[in-house]
Amino acid sequence: MSFLDYFLGTRKKTASVAKDRLKLILAHERSDGTPDFLPALQAELMAVISKYIPVEKEQISVHMERRGDFEVLELNVLFPDQR
Amino acid sequence: MAQTIVVTSGKGGVGKTTTSAAFASGLALRGHRTVVIDFDVGLRNLDLVMGCERRVVYDFINVIHGEARLQQALIRDRTLDNLYILPTSQTRDKEALSAEGVARVMAELQQEFDYIVCDSPAGIETGALRALYHADAAIVVTNPEVSSVRDSDRILGILAARSKRAEEGREPVQEHLLLTRYSPKRVQEGEMLSLEDVKELLRVPLLGVIPESPVILQASNQGIPAIHMKGSDVAQAYEDTVARFLGEERPLRFVQQEKSSFFKRLFGG
Ligand SMILES: Nc1ncnc2c1ncn2[C@@H]1O[C@H](COP(=O)(O)OP(=O)(O)OP(=O)(O)O)[C@@H](O)[C@H]1O
Ligand SMILES: [Mg+2]
Numbered sequence: 001m002s003f004l005d006y007f008l009g010t011r012k013k014t015a016s017v018a019k020d021r022l023k024l025i026l027a028h029e030r031s032d033g034t035p036d037f038l039p040a041l042q043a044e045l046m047a048v049i050s051k052y053i054p055v056e057k058e059q060i061s062v063h064m065e066r067r068g069d070f071e072v073l074e075l076n077v078l079f080p081d082q083r
Numbered sequence: 084m085a086q087t088i089v090v091t092s093g094k095g096g097v098g099k100t101t102t103s104a105a106f107a108s109g110l111a112l113r114g115h116r117t118v119v120i121d122f123d124v125g126l127r128n129l130d131l132v133m134g135c136e137r138r139v140v141y142d143f144i145n146v147i148h149g150e151a152r153l154q155q156a157l158i159r160d161r162t163l164d165n166l167y168i169l170p171t172s173q174t175r176d177k178e179a180l181s182a183e184g185v186a187r188v189m190a191e192l193q194q195e196f197d198y199i200v201c202d203s204p205a206g207i208e209t210g211a212l213r214a215l216y217h218a219d220a221a222i223v224v225t226n227p228e229v230s231s232v233r234d235s236d237r238i239l240g241i242l243a244a245r246s247k248r249a250e251e252g253r254e255p256v257q258e259h260l261l262l263t264r265y266s267p268k269r270v271q272e273g274e275m276l277s278l279e280d281v282k283e284l285l286r287v288p289l290l291g292v293i294p295e296s297p298v299i300l301q302a303s304n305q306g307i308p309a310i311h312m313k314g315s316d317v318a319q320a321y322e323d324t325v326a327r328f329l330g331e332e333r334p335l336r337f338v339q340q341e342k343s344s345f346f347k348r349l350f351g352g
Contacts, residue, residue: 015273018228018276029233029237
């Protein structure tokens, strides 16, 4: 920070530093752990998919993860060999 | 059927007991039969803030252990005859608050009162969990300061996961943010998180803002709930808070810095 910044009042106020730090920490702490609805979502997706495609439970995986500012829901279905 | 309100925060010393006393008194002033319970086992303070410490004979823990009946432990407020205080024990450990015992006392109070206000201890241990378990509504007391905001966020997560309503899959606990020890002057100077900042961070509807005020100490010195400090900013702010809780619209007060007049500034008023 320059001498001039100080006198022009462009120094970042401590309250806005606090806010920025809190934004980060709250976003991080809220994303800890898997959301409660994940098992239920997994079961329901399983039911819908198996209505159309014969798959085993092990062939479906549902994940939720945070990437930067996004939350990504990842659904993987492994199709059985169609012979 | 009574409505149960927990006053909670995670962080210690933010104003839960001050708020519990003022808020419960405010509900009683509005004519509602109200009881306020101290859940802070071992660090009993509510009786002091309510000014009834010398009348404590039996307490919450005695009732839970079957050593006294509820009627023997309830203390009638000094000024409001529809307000009762259920003090806690000064000595016993937190494990004394058994889940079944608390449930039994709550069920009995439900029959007698319109509102049950639970003053939670700090932290996220047994005492705090017991205090929030039966809640229909929560007043999350927060200071405009980093650790308080973070702890409020923690406690909001716990309310959503560990309350009886959450366990039974009923409507979630109604959440209210109460910002206390607010100093508009310091906000103006960029030294304190503003109420907009805290609202944006916690994403909970704002129930009220209680300014930082020397009146709080004058009130607790005398054992008078702050809402009785006639004409003071904190009394009016707590009155507004109670009114909003009961569904009235009230504009926020005491959130702007008072413009000091030229003379005041000149003579240091
Ligand atoms: N609006 C206010 N202005 C000035 N001082 C306040 C205000 N609110 C509370 N205080 C002071 O802050 C201190 C802590 O208040 P209080 O005991 O109500 O907090 P608490 O959250 O119940 O604490 P604990 O977590 O220990 O139970 C007390 O000394 C009280 O007088
Ligand atoms: Mg307290």
